[in-house]
Amino acid sequence: MPSLNVANYISQCIDSVINQSFNDIEVICIDGGSNDGTYEILEEYANKDSRISLITSDVKSYGHQMNQAMSIAKGDYIGIVETDDYIDKEMFKKLYNLTEEGNVDLVKSNFYHFNDTDKQNPSITIDKAKESLSDVTTSFTIDEYPYFLEGHPSIWSGIYKRSFLEDNDIKFIEEKGGGWVDNPFFYETAILASSIRYTPEAFYHYRESNTDSSSHNFNDFSLPMRRVLDIFDVLERHNYNNHDVIVLFYNRLFRYVEIILENNYNDENKLDYKTACYINKALAKVDESIVKEDLIPNFQKIYYKYLSPLFVKRFEDK
Numbered sequence: 001m002p003s004l005n006v007a008n009y010i011s012q013c014i015d016s017v018i019n020q021s022f023n024d025i026e027v028i029c030i031d032g033g034s035n036d037g038t039y040e041i042l043e044e045y046a047n048k049d050s051r052i053s054l055i056t057s058d059v060k061s062y063g064h065q066m067n068q069a070m071s072i073a074k075g076d077y078i079g080i081v082e083t084d085d086y087i088d089k090e091m092f093k094k095l096y097n098l099t100e101e102g103n104v105d106l107v108k109s110n111f112y113h114f115n116d117t118d119k120q121n122p123s124i125t126i127d128k129a130k131e132s133l134s135d136v137t138t139s140f141t142i143d144e145y146p147y148f149l150e151g152h153p154s155i156w157s158g159i160y161k162r163s164f165l166e167d168n169d170i171k172f173i174e175e176k177g178g179g180w181v182d183n184p185f186f187y188e189t190a191i192l193a194s195s196i197r198y199t200p201e202a203f204y205h206y207r208e209s210n211t212d213s214s215s216h217n218f219n220d221f222s223l224p225m226r227r228v229l230d231i232f233d234v235l236e237r238h239n240y241n242n243h244d245v246i247v248l249f250y251n252r253l254f255r256y257v258e259i260i261l262e263n264n265y266n267d268e269n270k271l272d273y274k275t276a277c278y279i280n281k282a283l284a285k286v287d288e289s290i291v292k293e294d295l296i297p298n299f300q301k302i303y304y305k306y307l308s309p310l311f312v313k314r315f316e317d318k
Contacts, residue, residue, distance in 0.1 A: 079091075105189075
């Protein structure tokens with residue numbers, strides 16, 4: 001449970017964890033130097049519940065905090081709960097029951113999009129991205145069901161076999177702040193898992209109304225492309241090249257370019273030199289034949305327009 005200045009949400013979050021029906025858990029809270037009372041609230045909980053370990057991280061980095069926590073975890077499975085979210089009481093019991101007596105590497109559930117900007121009428125909607133997996137009731141690999149990669153990485157809506165993470169040396173990238181580091185972790189766990197289980201049942205409430213979260217503070221527009229390059233690195237390191245998975249990855253890549261543009265009022269002239277360089281660098285690693293044969297026309301247009309060296313040159317003097 002990584003935390004940084006979430007005093008408004010931390011009690012609801014940690015209550016939802018310590019009151020799980022599956023109570024044989026250890027709760028590792030890694031605080032990144034909160035100064036709004038978050039740490040003191042966690043300290044109160046730790047003093048009352050021996051299952052809670054409270055540790056301070058000297059680096060304000062989601063990835064660093066996660067790696068620090070995973071390095072001391074002792075449980076058979078590792079779950080992630082971001083501390084402005086909360087989970088249903090049965091989450092870990094139901095996920096653990098799908099591990100086939102500890103033989104599944106990765107168990108993933110659906111999740112809720114939660115927005116309580118309107119306190120009187122909070123919005124709770126179930127995610128739709130993985131509907132094609134709703135009827136899959138046995139374990140599988142990503143090669144068998146590539147559409148597992150659709151939608152939000154939602155790395156927190158599942159549990160991971162600790163020995164699987166350790167044996168494959170799977171760690172988070174230690175980017176400053178949030179850093180979109182869930183993306184390469186999502187891909188690496190998915191392509192390396194020898195067995196995956198998925199349930200369409202949702203337990204996790206992903207809060208979208210915290211304006212201080214890293215997903216809301218999207219200021220460095222090169223971030224998505226840097227994480228895309230990290231995913232390329234994951235695929236290359238593991239010599240992974242399943243065609244259907246690559247197509248889905250490219251769709252994510254081009255959708256991220258669209259998001260960058262949308263956050264710049266769909267005006268490419270507002271991009272900075274750094275962002276233009278990273279878009280160009282990511283596109284240079286794309287297989288052109290897949291773009292031509294498998295991607296939609298708009299993504300093809302983006303590819304040829306922003307792959308050109310002339311695109312980057314326009315921004316050199318900005």
